[in-house]
Amino acid sequence: MNKVTKSPKETQEIAISLSKKIKKGGVVCLFGNLGTGKTIFTKGLAEGLGIENLSIKSPTYTYIRHHKIKDQNVYHIDLYRLKQIDELLALELNEIMHNKKNIIIIEWADRMESILPKKRIDVELEYLDDDSREIKITEHE
Ligand SMILES: Nc1ncnc2c1ncn2[C@@H]1O[C@H](COP(=O)(O)OP(=O)(O)OP(=O)(O)O)[C@@H](O)[C@H]1O
Ligand SMILES: [Mg+2]
Structure with a gap:
């Protein structure tokens, strides 16, 4: 899925709807430069999962x-x-990722690329302009 968001709120809404699809054992990897919205997206995932x-x-x-x-x-x-x-x-990370009871959200996932599991959801964020980001979500099986 590819989408352009025009505000942080819109980015969070995409994250909230993605959170509903995450199953136990799910690993969500966030990729993107400084200030592209990884933390905003994480907040949306957390909200959707019920973390306050x-x-x-x-x-x-x-x-x-x-x-x-x-x-x-x-x-x-x-x-x-x-x-x-x-x-x-x-x-430590491998142990957490291989426990099928866990849900994992990783910011700066590229820094552990060599040990990421095959089955995961990748979220790539890209800066377009001050208010817009391109968000690409890929579900790997
Ligand atoms: N469409 C948008 N989606 C998400 N954030 C946006 C958008 N437009 C503007 N922003 C702004 O971009 C910034 C994103 O910050 P955030 O902390 O989420 O980035 P980050 O990728 O976690 O950065 P860092 O790598 O420094 O932790 C916020 O200040 C937010 O208000
Ligand atoms: Mg951040």
């Missing part, structure tokens, strides 16, 4: 945040500060 207290600042000392909502475990991963993935973090 999503922290959206890129954490300094942890890449992974866990949210439990009803019987769902949602992991929000933000790799903004990651320079290079090391073995320990790769192990």
